[in-house]
Amino acid sequence: MGNFKRLLTLVAVAAATSMTSSSLTAASSLRDGTIGYVITDLFWSVYQTEDAKQECPRGFNDGPREQFAKLYPNYKDMSVEETQLRQEIQTWHPTTEPDEFEFLAVEGDLSWGLNLDGKTAPNDFTHPDGTPGVDNEVYRSVGCIIGFRGPDGVEYIFQNKAIVDERYNRMMIELSDVDSLENDDSVTITMSRGMDRLLTDATGAQVMAGGTQRVDTRWGKSLIRQMQGSIKDSVLTTEPIDDLIIPWMNLGVPSIHLIRDMRLQLTLTQDSASGVLAGYADVDTWYKQLIRNDSTHHLSNGQISGISLYKALRKFADAYPNPESGENTAISTSLDVKLTQVFITH
Amino acid sequence: MKFTGFPAILVVLLLAGCEQAPTEPLDNASLPRTRLLTGEQYANTIAQVFGADISESILPPMPPMARTDGLLASGAAFAGVTSDQISQIQLSAASVAEQVVDEDHRGFLIPCRPESISEGDSACARQFLGETARLLYRRPLDEARLTELVDIARYATEQTNDFYDGLALALEAILLSPEVIFIVDQTEPDPNRPGEQRLDDYSLAARLSFLLWNAPPDANLLLAAENGELSNPEGLARAVDRLLASSRLEAGMRAFFDDMLGFDDFNSLAKDPVVYPMVTGATLADAREQTLRTIIDHVLTEEADYRDLFTTRKTFMSMSLAPVYGTPSSDGWVPYEFDESSPRIGLLTHVSFLAANSHAVRSSPTLRGKALRELFLCQHVPEPPPDVDFSGLEEDENALTARARLRVHNENPSCAGCHLITDPMGLSLENFNGAGLFRETEDGAELDITGELDGVFYDDISGLASAMRDHPKLSYCLVNRLYAYGTGGPVTLKDDRDTLRWLETQFIDGGHKLPAVLRDLALSQAFSSIRSIELPSVNIAGESSMPTNLNDDNPQLTQASAENN
Numbered sequence: 001m002g003n004f005k006r007l008l009t010l011v012a013v014a015a016a017t018s019m020t021s022s023s024l025t026a027a028s029s030l031r032d033g034t035i036g037y038v039i040t041d042l043f044w045s046v047y048q049t050e051d052a053k054q055e056c057p058r059g060f061n062d063g064p065r066e067q068f069a070k071l072y073p074n075y076k077d078m079s080v081e082e083t084q085l086r087q088e089i090q091t092w093h094p095t096t097e098p099d100e101f102e103f104l105a106v107e108g109d110l111s112w113g114l115n116l117d118g119k120t121a122p123n124d125f126t127h128p129d130g131t132p133g134v135d136n137e138v139y140r141s142v143g144c145i146i147g148f149r150g151p152d153g154v155e156y157i158f159q160n161k162a163i164v165d166e167r168y169n170r171m172m173i174e175l176s177d178v179d180s181l182e183n184d185d186s187v188t189i190t191m192s193r194g195m196d197r198l199l200t201d202a203t204g205a206q207v208m209a210g211g212t213q214r215v216d217t218r219w220g221k222s223l224i225r226q227m228q229g230s231i232k233d234s235v236l237t238t239e240p241i242d243d244l245i246i247p248w249m250n251l252g253v254p255s256i257h258l259i260r261d262m263r264l265q266l267t268l269t270q271d272s273a274s275g276v277l278a279g280y281a282d283v284d285t286w287y288k289q290l291i292r293n294d295s296t297h298h299l300s301n302g303q304i305s306g307i308s309l310y311k312a313l314r315k316f317a318d319a320y321p322n323p324e325s326g327e328n329t330a331i332s333t334s335l336d337v338k339l340t341q342v343f344i345t346h
Numbered sequence: 347m348k349f350t351g352f353p354a355i356l357v358v359l360l361l362a363g364c365e366q367a368p369t370e371p372l373d374n375a376s377l378p379r380t381r382l383l384t385g386e387q388y389a390n391t392i393a394q395v396f397g398a399d400i401s402e403s404i405l406p407p408m409p410p411m412a413r414t415d416g417l418l419a420s421g422a423a424f425a426g427v428t429s430d431q432i433s434q435i436q437l438s439a440a441s442v443a444e445q446v447v448d449e450d451h452r453g454f455l456i457p458c459r460p461e462s463i464s465e466g467d468s469a470c471a472r473q474f475l476g477e478t479a480r481l482l483y484r485r486p487l488d489e490a491r492l493t494e495l496v497d498i499a500r501y502a503t504e505q506t507n508d509f510y511d512g513l514a515l516a517l518e519a520i521l522l523s524p525e526v527i528f529i530v531d532q533t534e535p536d537p538n539r540p541g542e543q544r545l546d547d548y549s550l551a552a553r554l555s556f557l558l559w560n561a562p563p564d565a566n567l568l569l570a571a572e573n574g575e576l577s578n579p580e581g582l583a584r585a586v587d588r589l590l591a592s593s594r595l596e597a598g599m600r601a602f603f604d605d606m607l608g609f610d611d612f613n614s615l616a617k618d619p620v621v622y623p624m625v626t627g628a629t630l631a632d633a634r635e636q637t638l639r640t641i642i643d644h645v646l647t648e649e650a651d652y653r654d655l656f657t658t659r660k661t662f663m664s665m666s667l668a669p670v671y672g673t674p675s676s677d678g679w680v681p682y683e684f685d686e687s688s689p690r691i692g693l694l695t696h697v698s699f700l701a702a703n704s705h706a707v708r709s710s711p712t713l714r715g716k717a718l719r720e721l722f723l724c725q726h727v728p729e730p731p732p733d734v735d736f737s738g739l740e741e742d743e744n745a746l747t748a749r750a751r752l753r754v755h756n757e758n759p760s761c762a763g764c765h766l767i768t769d770p771m772g773l774s775l776e777n778f779n780g781a782g783l784f785r786e787t788e789d790g791a792e793l794d795i796t797g798e799l800d801g802v803f804y805d806d807i808s809g810l811a812s813a814m815r816d817h818p819k820l821s822y823c824l825v826n827r828l829y830a831y832g833t834g835g836p837v838t839l840k841d842d843r844d845t846l847r848w849l850e851t852q853f854i855d856g857g858h859k860l861p862a863v864l865r866d867l868a869l870s871q872a873f874s875s876i877r878s879i880e881l882p883s884v885n886i887a888g889e890s891s892m893p894t895n896l897n898d899d900n901p902q903l904t905q906a907s908a909e910n911n
Contacts, residue, residue, distance in 0.1 A: 196677065199669060202619030202626045210624070210669030214677065343674030 029270045029341045036174045036344035037273045040207045042163045043156055045112035045334040046143050055108035056144035063303030064296050094310035103312045106143035111136045113334030114278040135332035137316040147302015154302035159250050168249040170194035172213055174344050181268045184231040189238055193220035209271040209341040238264045250293035257289055258282040260330050273339040280319040280330035374845045374872035378531035379834035381422040383408055390561035395481045400445045407434035415836035418605050423835035439521035447510035466503035472496045475516055483525045484562050485548035533876045543876040547571035550874050557832040559594040560601035586868040590861055596642055603641050606827050607721055609634050611702050618707045622781040628666040633697040636662055645860040652858040656692040656815040659684040670697055670783055689777055692811040697782030704780035711748050714775050715768030724823035728764055746791035749773050770797045774810040825849040832867055845872040
């Protein structure tokens, strides 16, 4: 048997053909007008130029380590309460009062994202494809912080990785009433959380299409949302819904993001989808997710000063004013999202 | 309505009903074997006697068997152990013995307590070693041998001042014994066939138990052997029916089919991750499990016709496997049925068969056809000659499909001969790539999946499945493999033809039901009767395992042994 196999392997080498997983999928993933996708990549849309000169001409923001060095040059002569703990307290109880550091916001004109309010205002970005009126003030806040920039920013790596690793984060969309993945005037989109691990392919690098996910209807019931949308030239665009809760556990700490006026714009295929999830992020929820999931150790690694960033988020917040104070509580944002086809069972 | 023909039909039916089932030829007998325990049998032995936790704590130290006439189990009849393997067995024995007597296990594995741990307790040692050795040797020990073991324990206790250390040393000696690691068929004169031999009751018990449970006899079966119940038809039938009714039959038959289907190949099977990214190690492991579950459910749970395994659309599905089949699944293993329009029909379209009999980067009609014949029809496909010329094939850029490539290859008449045996049926499975995933085309070229199996022509996969199901050698092959598996070695046409013919007839007449043919085999004369051959004189149970230098070094022990003897 061994010799026989070895001999036939010679034939194999001559005739080996390369195939992709998509070419191996015989049956359509769209079945009975329904197709499901699971989120495999999710992170804040950060438009980056090669040397960052366009969006961050004055460089990047300092992080906790750099700020600490400037604030406490004589920290060895001071107590922990006067130094480290003071910074920790401010990190966990941030205010909008100015600090002594200039925050470096994005200064460029271009940004990924959507026009959320239907207006084109002077402060809006322009999409790289030329579309004006893009609302993405989270980008303005985090775009010049190293930890939020790919491909090796600490947030970029770990928050995204957690999307795949943690079942807690297993958000899915299911399209129903679909006649065609190319064009359909009216489709229904349901978002929910799955319960199962993702199947990675033989390389270990990619989530493979064709897996199965059961809907978490018990602990994930409050996460279920439904919306209407349409597909044009394989691009799904949804109507905004009031809010979406994104479960986002990172480093074992369960947390959430709350996105108001959430809508999707995704390019669809049989095996995958990609595009943006956009809306207005609740600022306090956004900030808590960051500091709950990442200690000062991690924030320092990405030069992320929570203290300074919170002030910036509140400064650039552009929606949902507090009825009493008038201060905006939400900030426009966009998340780059990639999804892989799964069969969703109910 | 006239009924004039009715009485005649009735007579025919009555006569048919009264027809005697074919009886087994009187001279049917099998060869006595000495076969090495397989790794799984060793593990099952340790688990049965001492518990699964101890069994799972060690790697079974048994060497791999050479597949012989289609079965690893048959290779066990020709396997020996090297000194290095003995060393591995000794290490495992020491580990098992140490765990059996440790504080976590001694309370329930050792049936007595010594009066003094430091001074030992020969009565307690005798009780434990006698009971344990009976289970491990699969027969009771004679008094002399037991005394030797007790002396070993006592000697070691004296050296270590620990009764349990002494017990462990004696247990290690038992686990190292040839009688434990080999299944030795011992015979006795057969009163029903004067001048001939049959298995003694203990060897018959072991043969039955390893066939049906892939494990040594349990206490009840040993008791039946001890009481001589296996020597009379009623007692034997009672014992066999108990084994067949046990849920452990499933494990036994899983082991048989895993062996018959050559699934040990999965231990080293891998696919090119670039060519087949959807096929992971978990996929292949589940593919093997899927087929075993399908078989066991079909032949045991449903007690369905064995042949229908090749046309059934019923199977089981897991989440890891489902993407390869392009279907949803659920958590764990769930029953699954391919719909009528699916190209998946029967075992030949399982990922296990398709992937195991392909290359790492592409399918192989030849390997699939060869496997189909050798695994399920017990036919032998010759090895290719060492000087095959592939140059014509390699240079033909127009040969996009396997059929086209093989056509070029088979322009050489010396190649065509063997490929005619394998390729027509293998090409019918070309809708499945080398990992078992469905494909409409190969390299953009349409696939011609028409074929022929021993004179039966068909147009598609379901045609191949039906031709396979109805193949006249299918039933014969299963009973051939079962008989070889059960009696511990390959069959020979010269000696076993009549037995196999009778067993095949039983199988067919019984509706191709596995439990029925297992019962027929287990109760058959051939299973327990031994063919006359010249055997070297052996005295298994009376042979000492005592290291000679142990006696030499310890006059007291030698004296004690002599007194006890």
